[in-house]
Amino acid sequence: MNLVQIMFYVMALVTLGSALVVAAGKNLVRSIFMFFVTLFGLAGLYVLALADFVAVTQIVIYVGGILVLILFAFMLSGKEALVKAEQQSNKFISLNNFPAFLLAALFLVVMLNVVFKADVNNLPWVKASVLNKNVVPVNGTGINDIGVNLMTRYLLPFEVISVLLMVALVGSAHLSRKEAKV
């Protein structure tokens, strides 16, 4: 049991545990802040999967952008939501959300079955990439490769997504504007 494994299990525990708290909690603010913790744990998992740039992007965009947006929306529509959230039943598995729990549990069983049947560590292309030394090295960073690939191989998707992001931001600004007086 080396350090990487211990880190992985700690991160996985933090991520899954805080996700469960988000699912179980009835206080909306608390569940939003536990979602913070889930995102940080996921960033740690990305680092352990040797994708440090994606981890940093995750922190910057999710924690810096999306979570602040969610908090804003919560505070702009807050009072009603808080009252409603208080009225929700206390227990994790109440009679109201028992069907939802059943659905999620059955889906979990199906997906676990798929994961164990798939045997992903022995996929042909994974083995080939290990043979060809195509695995991301542990000590070097892959950021150089990402930069070069972003400007050559993935240039078209990059531009398309930038246009899409701008359209989405303009659209959301237009949607959330107050209507003009008639």
Add this chain to the structure above:
Amino acid sequence: MIGLNDFMLVSVGLFCTGLFIIVSKKNAIQILIGIELMLNAAILNLVAFGKYDRMNNGGQMFALFAIVLAAATTAVALAIILNVYRKYKTINPDKVNQLKD
């Protein structure tokens, strides 16, 4: 050493938690959080498999694009939620049942 299986198990757990949140919660913001959890589960799989693609960086690149798309989705969804709140004075999706007033 950590294999791909472990990452996939964590991702499965996250996905099912997100599914539970989406189906059971009565608040549009919490449902949005559930959707984000499911997206993150998918991104975790992409990143884990991207380890074996050093030359083209396929997995990490797709993960970056997915994160940016999630940001765009969230911005639009929150704008819609604010509009719904202004019209209906509630963000319970069960109560929002008219296209036109």
